[in-house]
Amino acid sequence: MARSNSLLYLDGVSVSFDGFKALNELSLTIAPGEMRAIIGPNGAGKTTMMDVITGKTRPDSGDVYFNGTVDLTGEDEASIAELGIGRKFQKPTVFEGHTVADNLELALKAPRGPFATLFHVISGAEKKRIDYLLDRIRLGPKRGELAANLSHGQKQWLEIGMLLAQDPKLLLVDEPAAGMTDAETAETAELLKDIARDHSVVVVEHDMVFVRSLEVKVTVLHEGSVLAEGSLDHVSADERVVEVYLGR
Amino acid sequence: MFLQLTLSGVSQGAIYALIALSLTVVYRSTTIVSFGHGDFVMAGAFLTYVLVVAIGVAFLPASLVAIAVMFLIGVAFSRGLVRPIRGGPHIGLALMSISFGFMLRGIARTVWGREVLPMPRVFDIEPIFIGSVVITGDALFIISIVAVLLVVFFTVLHFTDVGKMVQAVYQSERGARLIGINVERFHNFSWGVGAALGAVAGVLIAPISLLHPDLGASFLIKGFAAMTLGGFGSLAGAVLGGLLLGVAEQYAGAYIDTTLIDITAYLLIIAVLLIRPRGLFGRKVVVKV
Numbered sequence: 150m151a152r153s154n155s156l157l158y159l160d161g162v163s164v165s166f167d168g169f170k171a172l173n174e175l176s177l178t179i180a181p182g183e184m185r186a187i188i189g190p191n192g193a194g195k196t197t198m199m200d201v202i203t204g205k206t207r208p209d210s211g212d213v214y215f216n217g218t219v220d221l222t223g224e225d226e227a228s229i230a231e232l233g234i235g236r237k238f239q240k241p242t243v244f245e246g247h248t249v250a251d252n253l254e255l256a257l258k259a260p261r262g263p264f265a266t267l268f269h270v271i272s273g274a275e276k277k278r279i280d281y282l283l284d285r286i287r288l289g290p291k292r293g294e295l296a297a298n299l300s301h302g303q304k305q306w307l308e309i310g311m312l313l314a315q316d317p318k319l320l321l322v323d324e325p326a327a328g329m330t331d332a333e334t335a336e337t338a339e340l341l342k343d344i345a346r347d348h349s350v351v352v353v354e355h356d357m358v359f360v361r362s363l364e365v366k367v368t369v370l371h372e373g374s375v376l377a378e379g380s381l382d383h384v385s386a387d388e389r390v391v392e393v394y395l396g397r
Numbered sequence: 398m399f400l401q402l403t404l405s406g407v408s409q410g411a412i413y414a415l416i417a418l419s420l421t422v423v424y425r426s427t428t429i430v431s432f433g434h435g436d437f438v439m440a441g442a443f444l445t446y447v448l449v450v451a452i453g454v455a456f457l458p459a460s461l462v463a464i465a466v467m468f469l470i471g472v473a474f475s476r477g478l479v480r481p482i483r484g485g486p487h488i489g490l491a492l493m494s495i496s497f498g499f500m501l502r503g504i505a506r507t508v509w510g511r512e513v514l515p516m517p518r519v520f521d522i523e524p525i526f527i528g529s530v531v532i533t534g535d536a537l538f539i540i541s542i543v544a545v546l547l548v549v550f551f552t553v554l555h556f557t558d559v560g561k562m563v564q565a566v567y568q569s570e571r572g573a574r575l576i577g578i579n580v581e582r583f584h585n586f587s588w589g590v591g592a593a594l595g596a597v598a599g600v601l602i603a604p605i606s607l608l609h610p611d612l613g614a615s616f617l618i619k620g621f622a623a624m625t626l627g628g629f630g631s632l633a634g635a636v637l638g639g640l641l642l643g644v645a646e647q648y649a650g651a652y653i654d655t656t657l658i659d660i661t662a663y664l665l666i667i668a669v670l671l672i673r674p675r676g677l678f679g680r681k682v683v684v685k686v
Contacts, residue, residue, distance in 0.1 A: 230577055242572035244565045254558075255565050256576040263586040269558045311576055 153217045156181045156349050162211030171197040173373035184345035186360045187353045189370035190394050195353045204229040235317035241304035245297035253279045256314035286310035302333030319349045326359040338362040400530045402647040408536035410643020411543035417623035417635035419594035425567050426587030429490045433498020435617030437592045440501045441599025456519040460600040471592025475585040505610035514608040622662035628679025
């Protein structure tokens with residue numbers, strides 16, 4: 150796919166830490182509206198790839214473009230978030246002392262400075278948006294509860310909701326199924342498939358059952374570059390993938 | 398006598414509460430213990446003195462100017478001196494706050510030497526007599542101002558968007574960054590608010606005590622004692638700790654020995670750390686292994 154038609158375009162991206170190549174000529178393209186699963190063994194470069202996309206880590210070489218034209222290597226974390234790239238870390242980062250609804254309100258695109266927010270009053274449109282998000286992330290009945298009282302899975306959903314509140318074009322989701330019950334895992338897969346209808350989503354995950362339930366194209370990373378790409382059945386049949394990852 | 402002592406203690410404790418609150422605002426936002434904070438109190442008092450005595454400004458506008466200037470100094474200190482070393486060890490940040498405090502103290506010493514400066518009377522409020530209890534104009538003014546300020550502070554903190562954001566930054570800086578909150582700006586704002594609250598304490602101290610460049614040091618200890626008593630990091634605890642410390646000083650002075658007033662804060666810190674290290678409102682830290 151040409152860079153101009155892509156939402157996210159990585160080409161020949163390399164990152165080294167003290168001589169260790171975390172990413173080695175990594176090339177990857179995500180189309181608008183696509184959901185992609187990224188799998189691979191520990192140390193394959195999955196987290197570093199996310200760090201490069203979100204501006205946390207600068208690549209030594211290579212191109213990283215968003216929306217075909219925006220060079221992400223020249224942007225900082227805050228401006229990349231503003232461009233429309235949202236990241237959900239493996240460990241939920243919700244505000245446990247606030248209610249579920251307040252967490253979503255805080256995440257809405259709104260004035261951000263101390264003085265601008267001093268007299269800001271939530272509008273009817275913002276209230277509707279919060280109601281919509283609560284329903285979408287399956288937390289409608291929990292709106293008034295403190296986030297601290299949610300289960301691990303519900304905290305993950307809340308954080309996904311907080312990302313959605315910022316209306317990103319691309320969501321980067323790190324191990325969403327980790328530590329969840331079977332029921333929560335199945336519900337999370339449905340939630341991500343629902344989100345993928347109107348957002349591009351990149352999911353990094355170890356749980357193969359979960360990845361299969363997403364029914365999306367899979368990219369396998371190994372030693373900082375793409376080892377295989379295709380449907381889960383296709384990559385699972387690849388002997389190299391079995392050797393370095395699935396067979397372990 | 399008991400009621401009179403309690404009232405005097407609350408009046409004095411209200412100032413300690415403000416200082417403890419100002420320290421806690423900075424600590425909660427940035428995890429920095431501002432060891433130079435007593436000198437923000439001193440600077441607030443001296444700025445008020447300069448405006449009232451040297452320039453002839455009325456006390457109220459002079460106070461507001463002093464508080465605003467200290468807010469800006471707090472923001473400038475955060476932006477110019479704290480931010481560049483924020484990633485470094487905590488000892489460096491603590492030393493920076495001490496150094497800045499001593500710089501403020503040094504400026505005051507350079508201008509006024511070590512002389513003690515009397516502020517003209519500004520509280521022309523008639524004392525109120527309730528039975529045998531006398532509520533002086535000073536006490537009435539201090540308690541009223543601090544009470545209003547605390548109501549405003551906690552209302553903003555709990556019922557406005559800026560309060561929700563401040564608490565979000567307190568709870569998780571990473572989370573705040575992820576949803577687009579400019580954490581650095583909130584750190585600057587917290588230093589500004591901390592310095593301004595310290596300045597309010599200075600403004601209230603100025604008319605009722607003799608001013609000298611070293612007055613901040615003793616008030617810093619009182620602030621730490623109040624924080625320790627209330628629970629390090631607890632905003633409500635800082636306020637209650639300050640009030641309790643003020644009352645404890647008065648009781649100790651009246652019922653035991655007046656010489657105890659000056660060391661009550663130290664005794665309280667030692668006692669709390671031995672008996673209940675997390676203070677009255679501090680959270681128990683659970684280490685998961």
